[in-house]
Amino acid sequence: DAKTTQPNSMESNEEEPVHLPCNHSTISGTDYIHWYRQLPSQGPEYVIHGLTSNVNNRMASLAIAEDRKSSTLILHRATLRDAAVYYCILRALFGNEKLTFGTGTRLTIIP
């Protein structure tokens, strides 16, 4: 499984945008980039995924570098509820849907 690298922790002020980076230099052409987050005492929750183009949904935006070796999850206006561990995961186009989690980025929101 291709590996991703994320900062261990980040802090952001409430109501400001947050940019969570992820490096995946060994990504293959058929790997999707998925983001999940895990709030305290809960199971992981899907956030967004993409292949090549930038993606937007109601939760976040995903900006993918042109060479696909890095990506950034963007929370446009952080709230206290966004405090969680964020995981960046590469997933093959076709496969058994196994998710390979790293240690993720622990995001702290400062009121």
Added chain:
Amino acid sequence: ETGVTQSPTHLIKTRGQQVTLRCSSQSGHNTVSWYQQALGQGPQFIFQYYREEENGRGNFPPRFSGLQFPNYSSELNVNALELDDSALYLCASSRDVVLNTEAFFGQGTRLTVV
């Protein structure tokens, strides 16, 4: 549409005992995966079931076994419990094993082995 539910939420077992954890998948989902999450770590893939057959397994010993039923609910069984088996066990369901769809996780079962 009901979400993924797991039972029990918490469990304490003695070393050497056996345990069964249960998972009800989200409506319309035929694929269930199980993960183990140790404290401070990301979830680790145990195995996956698709239409009642095992469809992939992580680096876990054979004493970790599973089952998927015709209604796509699933069980995780662990025999000869060890202290290191203490963890949060997560179940995730998804619509199809082939497509790159999102996985929906339950809240997990916290297993403590003493």
